[in-house]
Amino acid sequence: xxxxxxxxxxxxxxxxxxxxxxxxxxxxxxxxxxxxxxxxxxxxxxxxxxxxxxxxxxxxxxxxxxxxxxxxxxxxxxxxxxxxxxxxxxxxxxxxxxxxxxxxxxxxxxxxxxxxxxxxxxxxxxxxxxxxxxxxxxxxxxxxxxxxxxxxxxxxxxxxxxxxxxxxxxxxxxxxxxxxxxxxxxxxxxxxxxxxxxxxxxxxxxxxxxxxxxxxxxxxxxxxxxxxxxxxxxxxxxxxxxxxxxxxxxxxxxxxxxxxxxxxxxxxxxxxxxxxxxxxxxxxxxxxxxxxxxxxxxxxxxxxxxxxxxxxxxxxxxxxxxxxxxxxxxxxxxxxxxxxxxxxxxxxxxxxxxxxxxxxxxxxxxxxxxxxxxxxxxxxxxxxxxxxxxxxxxxxxxxxxxxxxxxxxxxxxxxxxxxxxxxxxxxxxxxxxxxxxxxxxxxxxxxxxxxxxxxxxxxxxxxxxxxxxxxxxxxxxxxxxxxxxxxxxxxxxxxxxxxx
Amino acid sequence: xxxxxxxxxxxxxxxxxxxxxxxxxxxxxxxxxxxxxxxxxxxxxxxxxxxxxxxxxxxxxxxxxxxxxxxxxxxxxxxxxxxxxxxxxxxxxxxxxxxxxxxxxxxxxxxxxxxxxxxxxxxxxxxxxxxxxxxxxxxxxxxxxxxxxxxxxxxxxxxxxxxxxxxxxxxxxxxxxxxxxxxxxxxxxxxxxxxxxxxxxxxxx
Numbered sequence: 001x002x003x004x005x006x007x008x009x010x011x012x013x014x015x016x017x018x019x020x021x022x023x024x025x026x027x028x029x030x031x032x033x034x035x036x037x038x039x040x041x042x043x044x045x046x047x048x049x050x051x052x053x054x055x056x057x058x059x060x061x062x063x064x065x066x067x068x069x070x071x072x073x074x075x076x077x078x079x080x081x082x083x084x085x086x087x088x089x090x091x092x093x094x095x096x097x098x099x100x101x102x103x104x105x106x107x108x109x110x111x112x113x114x115x116x117x118x119x120x121x122x123x124x125x126x127x128x129x130x131x132x133x134x135x136x137x138x139x140x141x142x143x144x145x146x147x148x149x150x151x152x153x154x155x156x157x158x159x160x161x162x163x164x165x166x167x168x169x170x171x172x173x174x175x176x177x178x179x180x181x182x183x184x185x186x187x188x189x190x191x192x193x194x195x196x197x198x199x200x201x202x203x204x205x206x207x208x209x210x211x212x213x214x215x216x217x218x219x220x221x222x223x224x225x226x227x228x229x230x231x232x233x234x235x236x237x238x239x240x241x242x243x244x245x246x247x248x249x250x251x252x253x254x255x256x257x258x259x260x261x262x263x264x265x266x267x268x269x270x271x272x273x274x275x276x277x278x279x280x281x282x283x284x285x286x287x288x289x290x291x292x293x294x295x296x297x298x299x300x301x302x303x304x305x306x307x308x309x310x311x312x313x314x315x316x317x318x319x320x321x322x323x324x325x326x327x328x329x330x331x332x333x334x335x336x337x338x339x340x341x342x343x344x345x346x347x348x349x350x351x352x353x354x355x356x357x358x359x360x361x362x363x364x365x366x367x368x369x370x371x372x373x374x375x376x377x378x379x380x381x382x383x384x385x386x387x388x389x390x391x392x393x394x395x396x397x398x399x400x401x402x403x404x405x406x407x408x409x410x411x412x413x414x415x416x417x418x419x420x421x422x423x424x425x426x427x428x429x430x431x432x433x434x435x436x437x438x439x440x441x442x443x444x445x446x447x448x449x450x451x452x453x454x455x456x457x458x459x460x461x462x463x464x465x466x467x468x469x470x471x472x473x474x475x476x477x478x479x480x481x482x483x484x485x486x487x488x489x490x491x492x493x494x495x496x497x498x499x500x
Numbered sequence: 501x502x503x504x505x506x507x508x509x510x511x512x513x514x515x516x517x518x519x520x521x522x523x524x525x526x527x528x529x530x531x532x533x534x535x536x537x538x539x540x541x542x543x544x545x546x547x548x549x550x551x552x553x554x555x556x557x558x559x560x561x562x563x564x565x566x567x568x569x570x571x572x573x574x575x576x577x578x579x580x581x582x583x584x585x586x587x588x589x590x591x592x593x594x595x596x597x598x599x600x601x602x603x604x605x606x607x608x609x610x611x612x613x614x615x616x617x618x619x620x621x622x623x624x625x626x627x628x629x630x631x632x633x634x635x636x637x638x639x640x641x642x643x644x645x646x647x648x649x650x651x652x653x654x655x656x657x658x659x660x661x662x663x664x665x666x667x668x669x670x671x672x673x674x675x676x677x678x679x680x681x682x683x684x685x686x687x688x689x690x691x692x693x694x695x696x697x698x699x700x701x702x703x704x705x
C-alpha cells in the first residue's frame with residue numbers, strides 16, 4: 001500500500017492543480033472546458049484509486065507530509081467523485097449562467113481555475129498528516145470557494161460571498177489560536193517545529209499535556225473549524241453560500257468541503273483524546289450536532305427555494321455526523337462513514353437537479369418549487385431521489401446510517417441525546433416528505449406559485465440527467481447494502497484505533 | 501516583547517474601531533503591523549530563524565497590504581459618510597470591554613510572558629469586534645487583519661518559534677483572502693454604490 005500511495009498521493013493533489021494552471025493560460029472558453037474535463041477525469045481516476053487503496057488497505061500508510069487512512073480515503077473518494085461530475089456539468093452551467101462579475105472572456109478561466117484549485121485543496125486536506133498544514137489547507141479553500149460563491153456577481157451572491165469570507169476567516173483565526181496554544185504546549189515538552197503538530201506527535205504527547213491546556217486548545221480548534229463546517233450556531237454563511245453559488249460548486253461545498261473540515265476536527269479529537277478525558281471531546285461534538293439538527297429542522301418545513309432547502313439539509317446532516325463522532329462507538333463510527341458517503345451522493349444529485357430546474361425557470365432561485373413533475377418528470381425524478389435519500393426513507397443509506405448512529409448513541413449511554421435527536425430527525429423527515437409531495441409530485445399551483453411546472457430539459461441534457469438519476473439511485477442502493485456490512489468491518493476497526 | 505510596544509499595538513487596534521476615516525484606519529493597522537514586525541526582530545538574536553521569517557511576514561503586512569488597501573480605498577470613494585450603528589465612544593467602550601473580558605477569562609496559554617498572551621487574545625477579540633461593529637466593508641477587512649496580527653503576536657512568542665512553513669503558509673492564505681476580499685469590496689461598491697455592508701442583508705428566510 002505504501003508504494004502505491006506514494007505514487008498516487010501527488011497525482012490526486014497535483015492533477016487538479018496542474019489543470020488549474022493550464023486553464024490559467026487557456027484563451028478560449030472551449031479550450032477551458034476541454035482542459036477541465038481532461039484534468040477532471042485524470043484527477044478523479046487518481047483520487048478514486050487512492051481512495052480504493054486506503055479503504056481496502058490493512059492500515060494507514062504515511063509519508064513525511066501525508067497520511068492515507070480509511071477516513072481520508074473516504075473523503076478523497078467523495079471529493080474525486082463529486083469533483084468529476086461538477087467539472088463535467090460545468091460547461092452546461094456556464095453556457096446558461098447569464099452574467100458573471102468578471103468579463104465573459106475571463107469567466108470560464110476564473111471559474112475553472114478556482115474550481116480545480118478548490119478540488120486540489122480538498123484532496124490535500126483529506127491527506128494532511130499535520131494539524132497546522134490541515135489548517136492552512138482549510139484556510140486556502142476559502143479564497144477559491146469564495147470566488148466561486150460570488151461567481152454570478154448578483155447582489156445575493158456578493159452578500160453570500162462576503163459573509164462566507166469574513167465569518168469563516170474569523171472562525172479559522174480562532175482555530176489557529178488553538179493550534180498555537182498546542183504548539184506552545186508541545187514546545188514546553190521539547191517538541192519544536194512543524195512536525196510537533198503532526199497528528200501522530202500530538203497523539204503521543206497528549207497524555208503528557210496539562211488537561212486544561214489540551215481542552216482549551218481542542219475547544220478553540222473545533223469551535224473555529226465549526227464556522228467552516230457550518231455547524232450551528234456559527235452557520236450563518238451556509239444557507240446563503242450554498243444557495244447563491246453555481247450548482248456544481250454548491251455540490252462541492254456541501255458534499256466535499258463540509259465533511260473534509262469535519263475530518264480535521266475528528267482527527268483533532270482522536271489525536272488529543274488521551275489529554276481530554278473521556279467525556280470532554282464527545283460533549284463538544286454532541287453539542288454541535290444536536291444544536292445543528294434542532295436549528296435545521298424548522299427550516300425543512302418552510303417553503304424555501306430548492307437550493308436553500310438543500311443548504312439547511314446540509315446543516316442537519318453535518319449535525320448527524322457530529323453526533324456520530326461524538327458518540328464514538330463502533331456502530332456510530334460505521335454510521336458516520338456511511339452518512340458521509342450517502343449524503344455526498346444524495347446532496348450532489350439534488351444540486352445537479354437544480355441546473356435544469358433553474359434553466360427552466362430562473363425564479364426558482366428565489367421561490368419554492370411547486371409541481372415540478374407536471375412540467376419536467378426527469379428533473380422531478382432527480383429531486384425525488386435526492387429528497388427520499390436525504391429524508392432517510394428506506395432503502396436510503398442515510399436511513400441505515402442514522403439508525404447506526406442512534407444505536408451507537410444508545411451503546412454510548414447517551415440515551416437522552418438519542419431521544420431528542422431521533423424526534424428532531426423524524427420531524428425533519430416529515431418536512432422533506434412534505435416538500436416531496438407538494439413541491440415535486442404535487443399539482444402545480446396558481447401561475448404565480450407554479451414555479452417549476454415548466455422546466456423542460458432537452459435532447460442530450462435529458463439523456464445525461466436520466467443516466468445521472470439512474471446511476472445515483474443505483475449508487476445509493478449499493479451504499480445501503482454496503483452499509484449493513486460496515487459494523488464490525490476492518491475499516492471501522494481501523495477508524496476505532498484512530499483517524500490520522 | 502517590550503511592554504510599551506505591545507501597548508502601542510493594542511492602542512492602534514482600538515483606534516481602528518473608533519476612527520471614522522478609512523485612510524486613518526488603514527494607517528493604524530499598517531503601523532500596528534510594522535510595530536509587530538519590529539517587536540519580532542528584537543526576539544531574533546540567538547533564536548530560531550523562524551523569527552526572521554516572522555519579521556519578513558509582518559513587514560509585508562505592514563507595507564504591502566496597507567499600500568494595496570489605500571489604492572483600493574482611492575478606487576472606492578464613498579459618496580457620503582456611512583452612518584455608523586454606534587458612535588465612536590460606544591464602539592470604543594464595547595470593544596474595550598470585550599477585549600478586557602477575553603484577556604481576563606483566557607487561561608494561561610503557557611508562554612513565559614502573560615501580558616503578551618493577554619494582548620494577543622485582546623487583539624483577536626478587537627479584530628472580531630471591528631467586524632461586528634463597523635459597517636464599511638473595508639473596515640471589516642481591516643478587522644480581519646487586526647485579528648491576524650493578534651495571532652502573529654502570539655506566534656512570534658512561541659518558545660523556539662512557530663514553524664516557518666506555518667508562518668509563510670498563513671501569510672499566503674492571508675494574502676489570498678485579502679486579495680479576494682479586496683476584489684469583493686470593489687465589486688460591492690460597483691453594485692451598491694457604497695461599501696456599507698448594511699446593504700448586504702437581502703438574503704433572509
